[in-house]
Amino acid sequence: VTTIRLAVEYDGTLFCGFQWQPSVRTVAGVLETALSSIFEATVKVSAAGRTDAGAHATGQVISFKTTAAFPFDKLVAALSSVLPRDLSVRDAAVASDGFSARHSALERTYVYAIRNAREPSALVARYAYHVWSPLNLDDFGDGAARLIGEHDFRSFCGVLPEQGTTVRHLSALTVECRDDLVRVSLTASGFLHRMARTIVGTLIECGLGRRDAASVSAALAARDRAAAGISAPAHGLYLAGVRYPEYDSFREPPLFAA
Amino acid sequence: VTTIRLAVEYDGTLFCGFQWQPSVRTVAGVLETALSSIFEATVKVSAAGRTDAGAHATGQVISFKTTAAFPFDKLVAALSSVLPRDLSVRDAAVASDGFSARHSALERTYVYAIRNAREPSALVARYAYHVWSPLNLDDFGDGAARLIGEHDFRSFCGVLPEQGTTVRHLSALTVECRDDLVRVSLTASGFLHRMARTIVGTLIECGLGRRDAASVSAALAARDRAAAGISAPAHGLYLAGVRYPEYDSFREPPLFAA
Numbered sequence: 001v002t003t004i005r006l007a008v009e010y011d012g013t014l015f016c017g018f019q020w021q022p023s024v025r026t027v028a029g030v031l032e033t034a035l036s037s038i039f040e041a042t043v044k045v046s047a048a049g050r051t052d053a054g055a056h057a058t059g060q061v062i063s064f065k066t067t068a069a070f071p072f073d074k075l076v077a078a079l080s081s082v083l084p085r086d087l088s089v090r091d092a093a094v095a096s097d098g099f100s101a102r103h104s105a106l107e108r109t110y111v112y113a114i115r116n117a118r119e120p121s122a123l124v125a126r127y128a129y130h131v132w133s134p135l136n137l138d139d140f141g142d143g144a145a146r147l148i149g150e151h152d153f154r155s156f157c158g159v160l161p162e163q164g165t166t167v168r169h170l171s172a173l174t175v176e177c178r179d180d181l182v183r184v185s186l187t188a189s190g191f192l193h194r195m196a197r198t199i200v201g202t203l204i205e206c207g208l209g210r211r212d213a214a215s216v217s218a219a220l221a222a223r224d225r226a227a228a229g230i231s232a233p234a235h236g237l238y239l240a241g242v243r244y245p246e247y248d249s250f251r252e253p254p255l256f257a258a
Numbered sequence: 259v260t261t262i263r264l265a266v267e268y269d270g271t272l273f274c275g276f277q278w279q280p281s282v283r284t285v286a287g288v289l290e291t292a293l294s295s296i297f298e299a300t301v302k303v304s305a306a307g308r309t310d311a312g313a314h315a316t317g318q319v320i321s322f323k324t325t326a327a328f329p330f331d332k333l334v335a336a337l338s339s340v341l342p343r344d345l346s347v348r349d350a351a352v353a354s355d356g357f358s359a360r361h362s363a364l365e366r367t368y369v370y371a372i373r374n375a376r377e378p379s380a381l382v383a384r385y386a387y388h389v390w391s392p393l394n395l396d397d398f399g400d401g402a403a404r405l406i407g408e409h410d411f412r413s414f415c416g417v418l419p420e421q422g423t424t425v426r427h428l429s430a431l432t433v434e435c436r437d438d439l440v441r442v443s444l445t446a447s448g449f450l451h452r453m454a455r456t457i458v459g460t461l462i463e464c465g466l467g468r469r470d471a472a473s474v475s476a477a478l479a480a481r482d483r484a485a486a487g488i489s490a491p492a493h494g495l496y497l498a499g500v501r502y503p504e505y506d507s508f509r510e511p512p513l514f515a516a
Contacts, residue, residue, distance in 0.1 A: 011380050011381050011383075011384075085378075088383070090379070119347070119348040121267055121346055121512075122267045122344050122345050123269050127381075254385075254513055256516050257437070258513060258516040
């Protein structure tokens with residue numbers, strides 16, 4: 001049995017999220033169909049992040065086990081010939097025994113793209129959340145500072161985990177502005193359901209003057225979803241990279257890469 | 259009668275080109291429908307460049323005349339509320355009498371995006387032409403140098419113009435590389451049908467070692483379409499800017515803007 005690790009990029013617009021579901025187009029479904037046809041055997045994948053419907057990825061990592069005798073150095077080319085244009089595999093490698101894209105991950109980094117301008121932009125509309133009113137990035141950053149570190153993020157969680165804690169360690173949360181694009185980067189060992197989008201949505205409310213940094217701390221303390229802000233829409237979100245003991249899949253989203 | 263000038267951006271993927279055609283979705287058709295509904299009267303637009311099916315624009319300029327009494331400073335907002343997500347107007351202004359987006363233009367600039375890498379990229383696939391084999395950019399540039407200036411570009415023309423010359427003045431043709439993206443910029447007072455794409459396709463053949471710079475000069479001299487290279491695909495092409503005596507619409511495509 002060989003364990004394979006893939007670095008995967010997708011435009012999430014036309015996918016109903018990562019996770020396999022019957023009858024709808026998902027990233028896992030399209031990947032498993034492609035891999036099962038290449039290996040002529042059923043393949044089930046494990047992923048570092050189960051991204052929401054509409055969210056993108058530049059550095060998603062998946063793993064699977066196979067007993068097939070396949071020249072794995074040709075796997076990227078084999079996948080390129082069968083995958084649709086909005087889903088690509090940029091790297092494939094034989095991983096150590098016991099490697100799991102999900103359980104071996106040390107840290108995930110999400111990047112959230114906001115376009116803050118008075119007029120729309122057709123070529124950016126699928127890839128950044130358009131905020132029409134001017135954002136004050138100092139206020140945005142003051143709110144962000146309250147969230148860095150280890151906290152109970154229950155207020156920032158959509159569907160609660162079936163078991164385990166809602167405490168997470170947010171090791172980095174940065175905000176940068178380049179012309180009319182705002183880049184928010186969030187790094188943590190793990191994220192709760194909708195956590196990245198709810199953090200960004202809450203900080204946007206800070207940037208618009210609708211709440212202050214103290215209310216962000218109050219939202220953490222409340223342990224109540226209603227105390228935090230809206231979830232920012234999925235189409236601004238990218239799973240940009242996953243760090244493992246011996247591998248880092250980070251790739252900057254194209255909007256910020258030039 | 260008021261003459262209005264608009265700066266227009268579009269993702270060309272789902273448009274059958276700029277020019278109005280019956281029964282299919284075109285940029286002019288969607289714009290004219292939106293403008294006619296806002297002004298409650300038929301509007302016909304003139305454009306600086308009639309881009310091909312699949313080609314994008316960041317700096318297309320259009321003009322039209324209207325007798326409507328409309329608060330034109332609200333026109334961008336009015337259009338934003340009715341245009342689809344892949345077509346946006348970023349600027350609207352009252353132009354001087356006699357202004358025509360097409361006839362008043364001094365110079366057009368097209369940008370062509372090539373991705374030169376061994377593996378595909380889902381988030382770039384719609385917005386750059388993927389060339390798998392390594393391009394030699396010195397050879398690409400040597401070919402480009404043969405085309406700058408005033409020449410008869412008949413060999414680089416698809417459908418010949420109904421009247422007039424095929425001589426054009428290509429005032430600038432530059433090639434730059436940033437990581438795996440190649441940016442080609444072409445500026446001329448006017449372009450023949452498919453001229454930008456056929457120049458880029460021919461220079462890609464230079465970069466791949468399939469022809470040399472001398473053959474580019476020979477292609478010009480031949481005045482025969484068969485002497486030039488293939489036309490590079492439309493999805494790498496952007497109408498990036500149009501220069502007028504008192505206005506310049508240039509905007510860098512998002513892939514190169516960060």
